Amino acid sequence: MSPPSSRAPSLRAPSAPPRRLAPGRLAAVLGLALAVIVVGSLQVGTSDLSDLGRIGRGLLAMLGLGEPLAGAEQTIVEWRAVRVLTALGVGAALALSGGLLQGVFQNDLASPSIIGISAGASLGASLGILILGGYATVFGLDAATGFSPLLVTACAFVFALSIAWLVTALATTGGRISVPTLLLVGIAVNATVGGLLAAVHWLALRDELELARALITWTFGTLDDRTVQHAVLVWVGLAGAIAVLPLVCFELDLFASGEEDAHGLGVDTRRVKFLALSAASLAAAAAVSVAGQIAFVGLIVPHLLRLIVGPAHRALLPLCLLGGPLLLLGADLLRRVVWGGAELQPGVMMSLLGGPFFLLLLLRNRAGIQSW
Amino acid sequence: MSAVPLIGRSLAHEYPGPLRAVDGVDLELAEGELAAVIGPNGAGKSTLLKLLCGLLTPSGGEVLLDGRALGKIGPRERARRVAFVPQALGALPEVAVAHFVLGGRYGHLGRWSRSTPHDLDVVRVAMEQADVAELGERSLTRVSGGQLQRVLVARALAQEAQSLLVDEPTSSLDPEHQLAIFTLLARLAEGGRSVAVVTHDLNLASQFASRIVVLAAGRVVAAGTPDEVLRAEVLEPVYGAHFRYGRLPGRGGGERPFVLPWSG
Known part of the structure; x- marks a missing residue:
């Protein structure tokens, strides 16, 4: 038998149609966007604390490295850090859950x-x-x-x-x-x-x-x-x-x-x-x-990612871990920038975004759904 | 005498409802044999194949794969020993054809499903054999019905299983590719594989099969060489149709019977 050609397909990295973005490249883009949003989320809030140096010192102090910030600032940094950390985990968990379910149910x-x-x-x-x-x-x-x-x-x-x-x-x-x-x-x-x-x-x-x-x-x-x-x-x-x-x-x-x-x-x-x-x-x-x-993160994120990188779960599911937090934290940051921390919780935001998205998905697949 | 890797004994299966799809079928598939399973729609042909490869669990009887009860063999090992070519897929994934064919290697892959150069080589050869090598990069959703059937055969070949169970592989192929698929299946049988193929094409069965099994209402009503089976006494009680019968020179010398559905 002759050796496999360099164009031979791989189970781990399927040969995708050319219009698709390479998963590694998308991961880099999502990672960068997420980093920006994380920094933004640490800066934006009702209290004025946007100096990155001070935020960094506050975070170090939180980990027991260095002196804490003066007054209420340390509390604010810690409060925002916990919020960001929770949002990252929640967004990732919801998107991953959706990605897995869409895979199991093939839908x-x-x-x-x-x-x-x-x-x-x-x-x-x-x-x-x-x-x-x-x-x-x-x-x-x-x-x-x-x-x-x-x-x-x-x-x-x-x-x-x-x-x-x-x-x-x-x-x-x-x-x-x-x-x-x-x-x-x-x-x-x-x-x-x-x-x-x-x-x-x-x-x-x-x-x-x-x-x-x-x-x-x-x-x-x-x-x-x-x-x-x-x-x-x-x-x-x-x-x-x-x-x-x-x-x-x-x-x-x-x-x-x-x-x-x-x-x-x-x-x-x-x-x-x-x-x-x-x-x-x-x-x-x-x-x-x-x-x-918090509805719809698990619906929207895997769906959009599949459109961009294709259906291979080895790329899709890890990317959900970046896409989920990006959507949740991004929407949360947007809310706080636009409405300045008004009483619009992330769960409400996601429903407002996700409901129409779900309807759009149904409309797009109308022909297929009618044959069910 | 050649070995018999796949044996079905008194197989029975019922779908929800009163009818028995398969009702006490005995079938042995020997090495180097191409057996064609024919019979009218709803005779239980596809169900029989699915029982033989473990996709369905029999409600009665048993399947022996290399002398072991099929139910006792793990799914990966089963896939290395017996491959099934479905008539159609539940859904068409949007993956490249080559990646889809690589799915046939699943039973051979290690713990983390990592493919080796050998796996890729097997896939390449399988795609060449099934005449789909040029489709490797194309999305599975963008191949024709005939191409899809050949892709499915290629994937089963990639399983490198001793027994190959093929469900109506030529239903959407043009005559040239019908002959090509059956030639390929016959060549695999000549190479020592055990092949069972469900088909409605009695003449392809006559030309290529070493044995024809006739199924009606879930039971085997006749089995034998094409000469023994493709006769009016056997076919007309089963199909209820009128056939014209004749003989033509077959592969490798000798004559084979052919039948032509002909009304009037």
Whole structure:
């Protein structure tokens, strides 16, 4: 046999049509844009603290290197740094979750918010807060007292994963996932979970305003008042999801021609689905449990990236880790520059952006959807 | 006597609903054999192939791959031993044809799915054999139906499996490529592979197959050489159509039967 030519295709770097941008180049562009937005996010705010030197010193002091800044400035720097760190993790986790789900379900319309995973995580987090936040005795759990973000995240994850499996099981007939059924089940799950959430909130609102405030946060996504613990939590959840990527990236590429086809090629499709759905649920749960429901990041980012670099998950999923934070933090920065920190939370911003985007996606694919 | 790597015993399968798609089929696929599976629409031909390659789990009976129960063999090893060429794909991914064919190497790849120069070489040879070498850079969404069928064959060849199960590979090919695909399958069988091909083309089956298996309502109703099967007594109870029968010189000397659906 003759040696392979230099133009031979590679599994790791598929030969893409020429109009596509090389993933490395796009990563550089996104990374640069993200760096600019991170710096901007550290500078912009209601308090005047835009001197990069002082911000840098404040950040070093935060890490225990050097003297802290005078007065309230150190607090402001730390507050903004935590906010940025949380936003980076939340954006990355949501986009990665969406990218994984779109791969498993072989459909661009899938995302954690649309098929109900985010709502499930939100319900889990709310119940977690209720049970662990003083309501334990109501449920007969005397030992579980005190608020613990880790346990809230764990509750969010269990619920997110349960919803992911429920939705997948309901939308699967004869070993095949039906996308229309998936989306309809998503609607039903979102409505049901929404009702349950409202019931939980109403019950809590009646008795305790403090608790109700904490619960409301989970419904309208926010990046305000986050602590280091929150930032760490979302990054740990995200790291868990990232660890799964080498085991599913190429396999999800093979899913693109249908699950049965992938199975025929030797893919353990059940294992890949389990790993990818778990990772997607973990990432979504981590994001939702620290920042509440922020819709559409998981829909928009993987979709746009796929248009630019093509469908190979080995490029697509890592790029989601840059694209997600870029969208979330970029929109957040824009909001603060334009409205000067008005009460327009990131969750609201994303819904305003994402809703029309979803409609646009439906319109573009109208012909294909009508044949479902 | 040649080895028999793939054996189906008393295979049965039911889809939701009252009908049994496959109902007690025995089939042995020997090394160096090209078996054609024919039968009317809905006879269970595709279901039988999917049972034999593990895409469907039989509700009765068992499949033995190299003497081992198919269900006990892991998916990657299974893909190295038996390759399936589907009639069509669930969806067409927007990837380059060469990358798609490389998917056939999945069962051979290591833990992190990294391809080696050998994998790329196998892909190149497979694409040449299936006559799709010139399509390597093209997106799979931009190939014709006939080209896609040859790409699917190329991908199965890249699996380098002993047994090759092919589901209607010529349904959207022009006569030239129909002959080319069957010539390729026959050559693979002559090289020692075990090939089973589902087809509606009785004459391609006659020319190239060493054995023809006739399936009707999920059961094997006849099996044998083209001369034994392509006869009015066998075909007309199954197809209910009237055929004209004749003989023509075949590949490698000797005559082969042909049949022509002819009304009136």
